[in-house]
Amino acid sequence: NAGVTQTPKFQVLKTGQSMTLQCAQDMNHNSMYWYRQDPGMGLRLIYYSASEGTTDKGEVPNGYNVSRLNKREFSLRLESAAPSQTSVYFCASSPGIYNEQFFGPGTRLTVL
Amino acid sequence: GESVGLHLPTLSVQEGDNSIINCAYSNSASDYFIWYKQESGKGPQFIIDIRSNMDKRQGQRVTVLLNKTVKHLSLQIAATQPGDSAVYFCAETPKNSGGYQKVTFGTGTKLQVIP
Numbered sequence: 001n002a003g004v005t006q007t008p009k010f011q012v013l014k015t016g017q018s019m020t021l022q023c024a025q026d027m028n029h030n031s032m033y034w035y036r037q038d039p040g041m042g043l044r045l046i047y048y049s050a051s052e053g054t055t056d057k058g059e060v061p062n063g064y065n066v067s068r069l070n071k072r073e074f075s076l077r078l079e080s081a082a083p084s085q086t087s088v089y090f091c092a093s094s095p096g097i098y099n100e101q102f103f104g105p106g107t108r109l110t111v112l
Numbered sequence: 113g114e115s116v117g118l119h120l121p122t123l124s125v126q127e128g129d130n131s132i133i134n135c136a137y138s139n140s141a142s143d144y145f146i147w148y149k150q151e152s153g154k155g156p157q158f159i160i161d162i163r164s165n166m167d168k169r170q171g172q173r174v175t176v177l178l179n180k181t182v183k184h185l186s187l188q189i190a191a192t193q194p195g196d197s198a199v200y201f202c203a204e205t206p207k208n209s210g211g212y213q214k215v216t217f218g219t220g221t222k223l224q225v226i227p
Contacts (some may be wrong), residue, residue, distance in 0.1 A: 004155070040120075041199065042217035043156070051122050059214070083154075090155050098205065103155030 004104035006091050012110045013081045017077050018090055021076040023091030031094045032057075032074035033101060034066060036087040043090065049074055050097050081111045122222045126137075130191045131189040133221045135202035140183065142216075143207035147176060150220070151198045158188070164207075189223075197225045208225060 013019055020104045025032065030051045035043040045058030049068040063085060065077045074093075078085060088108050092101040125131045137145070143164045148156035160184075160220050162169045162176045173190040185202050201220035 040219060042219050045214070092155075098144065100158045100161055102158065105155050106153075
C-alpha cells in the first residue's frame with residue numbers, strides 16, 4: 001500500500017515549456033487534490049476532483065489544467081510554464097470531500 | 113502560534129518536555145479541524161482531527177484542544193521526541209453543506225526538539 005505517489009520528485013523547466021505532474025493513489029479514495037506550497041504561505045488549492053469524472057477549480061487555477069484519468073490517477077498540466085509557478089506541488093486524496101487528506105511526497109518545480 | 117510571513121515561528125523544546133503549538137482560525141463557521149505534521153522534504157501527514165461539537169480529543173501522545181469562543185486551536189505533544197521535529201500546521205473546514213468546502217491551511221509552526 002503505497003498511499004499517494006507523485007512523479008517526478010524534481011523538475012526544472014524553462015519559461016514556456018510544458019509538463020505534466022502525475023499523481024496516483026491506491027486507497028480507493030473518491031476525492032483528489034492538487035496544491036502548491038510556497039514559502040511563508042499555507043497550502044493553496046489549484047484544482048480538485050470530488051469524484052471520478054469531475055474536476056473543479058480551486059483557489060489558484062490559472063496556468064494549470066487537470067485530468068482525472070480514472071479513480072486512481074489525477075494529473076496536473078502546465079501548458080506554458082512561468083517563473084511564478086516555481087513551487088512545491090502536492091497531490092492529496094481523501095475518502096470524500098469532508099475527510100482528512102492524505103498527501104504525496106511532493107514535486108519540487110523550478111521554472112527558469 | 114502561526115502567522116503569515118516568510119519566516120515560520122519556531123518553538124524549541126527540550127526532549128522529554130511537553131510541546132504546545134497554537135493556531136488561531138478566522139472563520140467562525142469552521143466545523144472541522146485537522147493538525148498536520150510536515151517533515152523536511154516530505155508531504156504533510158495527518159496527526160489528529162476534531163469537530164466543532166468537541167472541545168478536546170486525544171490520540172497517542174497528542175491532544176487537540178478547541179476553543180470556539182476565541183477561535184483557537186492547540187496541539188499538545190507529550191514527552192516530545194527528536195522525531196517530532198517538523199513543521200506543524202492546522203487546517204479548518206467550514207460546515208459541510210454539500211459540495212466541496214474550502215479547506216484553509218495555516219502557514220505552520222516549526223518545532224525544534226533539543227536532545
